[in-house]
Amino acid sequence: MDVREARREMGCGRLTTERLLELLEQQQATIQRLTGEVERLRRRLAQYEPEVQREPSPAAAPAPVEREYSLRAEERRRQRRKRRKKSPGRRPTRLKMADAARTEAIYPPGAKRSDCTLLRERAVWRLEDGRAVLVGYRVFGTPGGAEPRIAGVTRRCEYGLEILVVLAFLVYVIGISLDKACGVLRFFCQLPLTKSQADALLRQLARHWEGEFETLCDLIAHAAVVYLDETGWKIGREGCSLWTFASELARVFLFGCRKDADTLDAMLPPEVFTGVGVSDDAAVYRQRFVRGQKCWAHLLRKAIRLALWYPRKKKYRRFLDELLAIYYQAKRDAADQRLSSAGRQKRVAALEERLCQLCRPQWRKAAPGRPPHERDFANLVNELVQRMLDEELFTFVLEAGVEPTNNLTERLQRSPAQDRKAGRTSKTAAGARRRSVIVSVLESLRANLDSFTLANVVAEARRWMENGRSLFAQQWQAMMAQISLPLASDTS
Numbered sequence: 001m002d003v004r005e006a007r008r009e010m011g012c013g014r015l016t017t018e019r020l021l022e023l024l025e026q027q028q029a030t031i032q033r034l035t036g037e038v039e040r041l042r043r044r045l046a047q048y049e050p051e052v053q054r055e056p057s058p059a060a061a062p063a064p065v066e067r068e069y070s071l072r073a074e075e076r077r078r079q080r081r082k083r084r085k086k087s088p089g090r091r092p093t094r095l096k097m098a099d100a101a102r103t104e105a106i107y108p109p110g111a112k113r114s115d116c117t118l119l120r121e122r123a124v125w126r127l128e129d130g131r132a133v134l135v136g137y138r139v140f141g142t143p144g145g146a147e148p149r150i151a152g153v154t155r156r157c158e159y160g161l162e163i164l165v166v167l168a169f170l171v172y173v174i175g176i177s178l179d180k181a182c183g184v185l186r187f188f189c190q191l192p193l194t195k196s197q198a199d200a201l202l203r204q205l206a207r208h209w210e211g212e213f214e215t216l217c218d219l220i221a222h223a224a225v226v227y228l229d230e231t232g233w234k235i236g237r238e239g240c241s242l243w244t245f246a247s248e249l250a251r252v253f254l255f256g257c258r259k260d261a262d263t264l265d266a267m268l269p270p271e272v273f274t275g276v277g278v279s280d281d282a283a284v285y286r287q288r289f290v291r292g293q294k295c296w297a298h299l300l301r302k303a304i305r306l307a308l309w310y311p312r313k314k315k316y317r318r319f320l321d322e323l324l325a326i327y328y329q330a331k332r333d334a335a336d337q338r339l340s341s342a343g344r345q346k347r348v349a350a351l352e353e354r355l356c357q358l359c360r361p362q363w364r365k366a367a368p369g370r371p372p373h374e375r376d377f378a379n380l381v382n383e384l385v386q387r388m389l390d391e392e393l394f395t396f397v398l399e400a401g402v403e404p405t406n407n408l409t410e411r412l413q414r415s416p417a418q419d420r421k422a423g424r425t426s427k428t429a430a431g432a433r434r435r436s437v438i439v440s441v442l443e444s445l446r447a448n449l450d451s452f453t454l455a456n457v458v459a460e461a462r463r464w465m466e467n468g469r470s471l472f473a474q475q476w477q478a479m480m481a482q483i484s485l486p487l488a489s490d491t492s
Contacts, residue, residue, distance in 0.1 A: 096123035096158075100136030107140050108148045116140035124153055125191060126160040132191035152462045154208050157201075161465075162458045163191065164205045167198055168438045169454075175419050206434040212464075213437040215472040216250050216444055221272045222479055223247035225402050228279040229409035230259050231417055234425040235432055242416055243267070244409040248401075249475065251412065251443040256432030259284060276399055278406045281383060286390075293395040294387050296327055297405040302380045310373055315362070319377075322358050323384075326351055331404065334397045341398075348394045355393070359385050412443060444472065 006023065009015040097103070100123050107116055119141045126135050141147050152161045163185075170181040178195045185191040220226060226247050233242040233255055241259040245252040245267060257263045264284055268277070277289035280298045303320040310316055333339065333347040362381045370378075387393050396402040416439075419425065426432035445460060446452040448471060464470040 093121055093123065096134070097121055097136040099123070100134045102133075103136040103138060105138050105140060106148050106150055108142060108145055111142050111145070113140070115142050117143065119147055122150065122153075122158070124150065124158055124160060125163060126152075127162045127166070127189060127191075130189060132163075132185070132189045149465070152458070152465070154204060154465075157204055159201055161461055162454065164201050165454060165457055165461065167193075167201055168205055168442065171198075171202065172435055172439050173415065173442060175415055175422075175424065177424065202434060202438065206437040209437050209441045212441050212470050212472050213252075215470065215476050216252050216440055217267065218476055219250040219472060219479065220245045220247055220252050221268055222483075223250065223273075224275040225399075226268065226273070226275060226277055227403070227406045227409045228277060228285070229406050229413060230282070231413050231420070233416070233420060233432075235429055236427055240432075242413065242420075244412050246409050246412060249444070249447050250472070251440055251447060253412075253416075253436050253439045253443070255416075255436045255439075256426055256429060261288075264288065276395060276402050278403060280406065281387065291395055291399065292390070292392040293399075293402055293404065294392045295404075295406045296393075297407055297410075299380070299384065300324065300327065302376070306373060306377055306380070313373070316377065319358065319362065322354075326354050326358070327404070329354075330394055330397050334404075344398050348397050351394055351397070352388055355384065355388055 006015060009019075107113055117140060119139045122137045122139065124135055124137060126133050137150050139148060139150070149155075153159075154161065154164075157164075166185065167181055170176055170184060171178060176184070178198045182193045182195055182198050185193050224247075226245055228243070228245055230241050230243045233240050235256045240256045241254075243254040243257050243259065243263060245254075252267070254263070254267070259282075261284055270288075274290050276291045276293055277285065278293040278295065279285040280295045285292070300320075300323065303316070303323055306313070306316045307320045330351050333344065333351070339347065359381050362377070384393070396404045426435060442457070445457055449456050449460065460471060
């Protein structure tokens, strides 16, 4: 029975109270069944449209709100109100342009100004004579043509490249926090910069230099000599490593990586890297390179420690003196430009004979019952003998351009090691990746530029933006050209 029939029956006096109650029960059952179906459909639809879950249900009655009246409840309500505080949002471009110290017009090169129309306006903070200046740019372009770029400004950025470089240098090279970096820029340059803005600028710079970082990795993989070292690092509370790779002109830092063979193979693929690897005696480096050079500094430090800690043991002092004599003689032989390849082989054979005579009387297995210092001494002697048998002690005498130590990478890791001790490590994997990109590019520029200054770094980076090819890309092309020349001569 529908509403019209119910009204007609009631007008005729034939609708009884029992019949009316029965109709109400039927309508209530129908409403409950349809409400259940609607809820089931909403749950299924929420898998594809999550916003459906936030829509209020029309049949749901407002639940009574139970308010807790206590001091703690009031503190929680105040905290919620603070969290709900909305950001003022982005300032309109017209207001930024009104605050600009000056306005400059940007036109496409070679285009007539009469044919150009205004495309957009941008207000950009620049550093000029050590002070921050807000410059308004009016970008013009021809119909259908490409939009001209503002010199020294990355895409969709309101800060000049020089500000990004200064911020990255303060945070990642000097090693100060984002808050202090913003304070330094505010005090010395009068630049209004918040911590969230600084974090966003570092992300933009890392994305801008991502291609340069990949090119540096390729340069390391094809280098003739690579120096390697690693130290501890953290991502949040998870322990990991910082691995540093350095060649003559390239530096690569891997923050937050694992110290294992997979990471080493990814950076130096065995089928690609055929150069000399200079490293310490860590297990991951053993039998890994075609030609290896073990760090003499690590070996000498062990001998020096034994001689200093146990001055009454004269054999430790005699062993250290003779080991230093062998090392200094090897350095003189490496620097002697008069020696031919055969002459260098003879010098290495003589050095190995002296080392054998030094280690032969001391060679014994490190028995468990012996004192700790004797076990350390036996381990040092065994390590020297094993590295000599692997031909990894005097490679620097035979190969030009190879150093006997990996002190280069140890110096590069000095500042990150201080950051680790102070707890200024990476909070996330993305932050570790960002740090790897920026530090690698900056330290590689330090190795390539005659003077590592802000003006030279910014000039080089701006040249990359204008030419579309970085300094590292030019080095990569030159390296590929040298590799292809022998191949071309062999095929001919």
